[in-house]
Amino acid sequence: MNDRTELTELRDLFADKPYPTADRLAPARAALLAEARTKRRLRLRAAGLRRLVPAAGLAAAMAAGVIVVQTVNSSAPANAAEVLRLAAEAATAAPWPQPRDDQYLHYERIAVARSEKGVRNVVPRHNTGEVWQSVDGSRTGLHWHKPAKTVPRGGEYKQLLVRCPERGVRRLTYADLREWPVDRQQLRRKLAERGNEMLPGKDTATQIWYGVRSVLGSPVPPAQQAAIFEIAATLPGIEMEELKDATGKPGIAVTRVDDLGPGGTVSRESLIFDKASYVLLGGQDFVPGQGREVWSVSRPQVTDALPAWSKSVTRKACA
Template identity: 75%
Template sequence: MNELTDLTELRDLFADKPHPTADRLAPARTALLAEARTQRRLRARAAGLRRLMLAGGLVAAMTGGVIAVQTFNASAPASAAEVLRLAAEAATETPWPEPRDDQYLHYERIAESRAEKGISNVGGPRHVTGEVWASVDGSRPDLWWHKPSKSNPRGPEYKELLTRCPERGARRPAYADLREWPTDQEQLRRKLAEHGNEVVPNKDTVTRTWNGVVNILGSPVPPKQQAAIFKIAATLPGIETEELKDATGKSGIAVTRVDNRGPGGAISRESLIFDKTSYVLLGGQELVPGQGRELWSITRPQITDVLPAWSTSVKRRGCL
């Protein structure tokens, strides 16, 4: 799509029409979004989580005298905030296991680094597929199985048992701990900002909160807390939508926050990637000029009572 050509044609088309104002545009936008939400509810009853936004249609918003125009189609909700609100709905409507504290969450996590404009990440391009058995309450070691990637089937493979060590500083809380996190927006916002400050200290409140959101969502999160986290992320400034592929190559709709925390103040883009139809979280991406592109994906967890039998031969290798 040529955005400059599209905007020029749109300008010429409406050159002789009255200049739009916020008062003129607000009712149309409200009506369109209301109809879209109604359609989603009807489709949800008929086909689970298959939400489709209205095709066609235009939404214009007056901000400081500039008209922002966005085209609606089956995979493009109105805004980044709307994507996150849909993700919050999906978090509570999608079937999710209810594990006991003495069980494990079994899921797959894929991480990949790629060169960006000829510049590779430190250590070069890599692709890691990890199978994880995470202790629900963190009282027992987690089991990680790092497998060779499809792109490098002869790559390294190893298995390790990892305990939770407080001295490691910033780390994701155990699932049972997250289950106790508040869903009240103000309390949870403070919690996320505190955690985000552990991840990258001495940043502004919005950046700390966003860092907390992305870090916590890198592992399974209970549905109520996940939905509440998405709602908080929807209120943060500087977020936008784009189409990205996750670490598995699946194309999704991304919510990206732009920040100047790259080397020397370079602009970085950190994203959460969602399924275009169900709005279930697929993974994320971080793009920093001069440092390449990092992608990750996570599958929905299953519950198991015990680790696989071969884990008894695996030695403990360190801390989470």
């Protein structure tokens, strides 16, 4: 076989494969970055060291837009702080949209609430909503509240999100969060200020935790998200457990217990992460003996405009 024949066969081998653009190679690149970061956590076994893909095979796999990373099983995180540090690494490893101020972030948010022991002040519900959030808050957003799947309480509705004069705790836009510092000391103060607006009079660690939970309820830029997780990892009283997100997917959670006041009532507030990638899935609020709410937020996509059907949605005045 001559060189010309070999080149022809090599060309034919990949003729039907998609061209390896940056977008197609992004998942492989993210996998390689994640693997490089987790390498130091692997417990190598004497009888089973990591087998690396040969360089020629790696090049061919990347040319085809597909790559398989072979590793031994990594050890589970030792504690809640390690989970948060892994989440900080995951926040900046995967590709993330870079929206302009005049665009929208489109994502899904699911919330499931149920009572315990027949407590009446916790209303059972299962809400699924699609949100079109103005990046800088200057444009009218949109919320599509879909019909409940399991608990038929409340119907479907579509609502334009008109920016009204601020009352109470100010809603932060994505553009606001993009301007937040990543310096740990400055960011700790920002989170504490946010938490103090929600629960004045609490200790600093509790205020920071509530600030963390408040901010992460909607999309956060990756640099700030990573810094927030690293700060949360330093807080006292966090613990690790397994929980399911609002879609029913099992995850690994970081939970902090808060004393709500007289009578020994406590609340367990959690952040839930994917067990494999450590990407944030959502969170849970749980008051033992009363009820719990679990929420999930999907990865955002960027769009230039609201869907065409939004033109038929009645604009509501500010309340």
